[in-house]
Amino acid sequence: MSMITLTPKPLTAEAFAPYGDVMSVETPEKLLNINYGNTERYHNLAKVDVNEADGSTLINIFRSRPLPLPIDIKIMERHPLSSQAFMPLGNQPYLVVVGKAGEFDENALEAFLAQPGQGVNYHRGTWHHYCLALNSESDFLVIDRGGEGNNCDEEEVQQTIRIAP
Incomplete structure (x- = not known):
């Protein structure tokens, strides 16, 4: 079996x-001063x-435990009916593994x-791995879709895809 290493x-x-989208106070589209100048x-x-399909907005907290290093990617998922946003609530880095929307191509993943x-914020249909916490258990505020319809497709990876340290 072949192996792909993602750095x-x-x-x-x-x-x-x-x-x-990357969500950060370092890259806002627009910065507003509100609440009488006391809040940015x-x-x-x-x-x-x-x-899509009469979906509604869900706000959740996901708690992710770090996987042992090195991390081998075994499964990827996508949400065909919606975007899905993750905002860390702690002070730890984490890994993001993605592939472009469309037919799954494990040879074109990025980390x-x-x-x-x-x-x-993963755009609709973007292939991604679930939260990959590093160092310690980490909480994420997650905004995604509730409602009828299948909004999670999964694909098993056929070769070894390892995240380099």
């Missing part, structure tokens, strides 16, 4: 654009897309190292 790249808005609003950080304070 995580820094998570930037430009590098991640084919897969979705980092406005419109992601395009939430949940309305990103997300820093604390950087969230991701």
Whole structure:
């Protein structure tokens, strides 16, 4: 069996654009001062897309345990009816593994190292791995779709895909 090694790249808005949005106070589309100047609003950080087939917005917290290193990718998923956003609630980095929307291509996956304070919003149909916490158990605020219809496709990876340390 062949092996692909993915070396995580820094998570930037430009590098991640084919897969979705990076949410961060470092890259706001618009910054507003509100509440009489006592609050900064980092406005419109992601395009939430949940309305297909009368879907509704869900707000969840996911708690992820780190996997033993090195991490081998075994399964990828996508949400054909909606986007899905993850914002870390702690101060630990985490890994993001993605593939472009469309037919699954395990030879074209990319890995990103997300820093604390950087969230991701996967566009509809973007292939991604579930949360890959590093260092310690990590909580994520997750915004996704509720409603009728199958909104999670999974594909098993056929070769060894390892995340390099």
